[in-house]
Amino acid sequence: MQDQIILASGSAIRAQLLRNADVPFSVQVARIDEEAVRLSLQSENASPRDIADTLAELKAQKIAARNPDALVIGCDQVLAFGQDILTKPDTKAQALAQLHALRGGKHQLLSAFVIYGEGKPLWRHVGVVRLHMRDASDDYLAAYVDRNWDHIRDAVGAYKLEQEGVRLFTRIEGDYFTVLGLPLLELLSYLTLRGTLPS
Numbered sequence: 042m043q044d045q046i047i048l049a050s051g052s053a054i055r056a057q058l059l060r061n062a063d064v065p066f067s068v069q070v071a072r073i074d075e076e077a078v079r080l081s082l083q084s085e086n087a088s089p090r091d092i093a094d095t096l097a098e099l100k101a102q103k104i105a106a107r108n109p110d111a112l113v114i115g116c117d118q119v120l121a122f123g124q125d126i127l128t129k130p131d132t133k134a135q136a137l138a139q140l141h142a143l144r145g146g147k148h149q150l151l152s153a154f155v156i157y158g159e160g161k162p163l164w165r166h167v168g169v170v171r172l173h174m175r176d177a178s179d180d181y182l183a184a185y186v187d188r189n190w191d192h193i194r195d196a197v198g199a200y201k202l203e204q205e206g207v208r209l210f211t212r213i214e215g216d217y218f219t220v221l222g223l224p225l226l227e228l229l230s231y232l233t234l235r236g237t238l239p240s
Contacts (some may be wrong), residue, residue, distance in 0.1 A: 043065075043237065044111070044112045044158070044235070044237040045067075045108070045110065045111040045112065046064065046065060046066040046067070046111065046112050046113075046114065046232075046237065047066065047067055047068070047069050047104055047108055047111045047112070047113045047114065048066050048067070048068050048069075048114050048116075049069060049070065049071040049100045049101050049103070049104040049113050049114060049115045049116070050068070050070065050071070050100065050114070050115070050116045051068070051070040052116065052222055052223075054203070054221050054222060054223075055116060055221070055222055055223045056068060058218060058221060058223050058225050059223075059225075062225065062229060064229070064232070064238065066114075069104045069107075069108070071099070071100035071101070071103045071104050071115065072103075073096070073099050073100060073103060075096055075117075076128070078095065078096060078099065079092055079096070079126065079128075082095060083126065089119045089121035089126055089149070089151050090151055090153075090167050090169070092117075092119050092126065093117045093118065093119040093151045093152065093153035093167055094117075094153045094155065094165060094167055096115075096117035096119075096153070097115040097116050097117040097153040097154055097155040097165070098115055098155040098157070098162055098165070099115070100115035100116065100117065100155075101113045101114060101115025101155045101156065101157035101162070102115070102157055102162075104157075105157040105158065105160075109160065111158065112156055112157070112158045112163070112232075112237065113156070113157040113158065114154055114155075114156055114157075114228070115154065115155045115156075115157060116152070116153065116154045116222060116223055117152075117153050118150060118151065118152045118153070118197055118222045119150075119151045119153075119197070120148060120149070120150055120151075120197040120198045121148060121149040121150075121151060122142065122143060122146075122148040122149075123148075127139055127143075127148075127197055127198055128197060129194065129195055129196060129197055130193070130194060130199050133186050133187070133190055135199075136186050136190070136193060136194070136199035137182060137183060137186050137199075139198055139199045140177075140182045140185070140186070140198075140199050140200070140209070141179075141182065143174050143198060144174050144175065144176050144177050144182065144209075145174065145175070145176035146173075146174060147171055147172060147173045147174070148171075148172055148174070148198070149169055149170065149171055149172070150169070150170045150172065150197070150198075150215075150219065150220055151167055151168070151169050152167070152168045152170075152219045152220075152221075152222050152223060152224055153165070153166070153167040153168075154166055154223060154224060154227075154228055156228075156231065164231045166224050166227045166228070166231075167224075168215065168216055168218075168219030168224035168227065169215060169219070170213060170214065170215030170216060170219045170220050171213070171214040171215060172210055172212075172213050172214075172220075173210060173211050173212040173213070173214075174209050174210055174211070175209060175210060175211045177209060185205065185209070186199065188205070189201075189204065189205055189206070192204055193206070202217075202220045202221070203221060
């Protein structure tokens with residue numbers, strides 16, 4: 042019997058990646074207080090990797106509690122910049138401030154997924170990508186935010202690499218799917234080895 046797969050995320054790009062890979066799934070968005078969890082973990086000096094992993098697990102666990110026979114995929118992405126963790130910007134001004142801070146330097150994106158089933162976590166992975174941002178001008182960054190606000194308001198770091206945001210970078214070290222928020226190759230490998238997807 043084929044496993045029922047549920048994506049516990051409202052991310053359009055994660056859903057598109059799964060559809061493009063011909064993975065049958067449904068979506069149920071997990072509602073958790075991400076900011077409270079993140080701040081609590083940061084107060085305990087948790088690493089960005091542990092924060093992304095914990096948030097992904099909590100989302101999967103919440104949906105799995107209502108769907109005990111399904112495989113539930115929980116996801117989270119964290120942007121680590123030095124000792125800081127950046128979140129999705131609330132305003133254009135905040136987006137611009139994030140881009141000003143990031144330009145000319147490097148940061149990390151950590152994308153975690155946890156697969157929950159049979160009442161427990163079955164598989165977990167955290168992908169890490171290192172990104173080098175060019176030293177873009179104040180004028181370009183201001184115009185970029187104005188042009189792209191509707192697209193970047195739900196993106197950590199205030200950019201989307203699959204759109205104009207790619208012009209902000211000089212080098213990217215790591216997996217493209219991880220940048221988009223889902224380490225797809227590792228996920229597909231697990232589902233294939235499990236027998237959920239045909240080999």
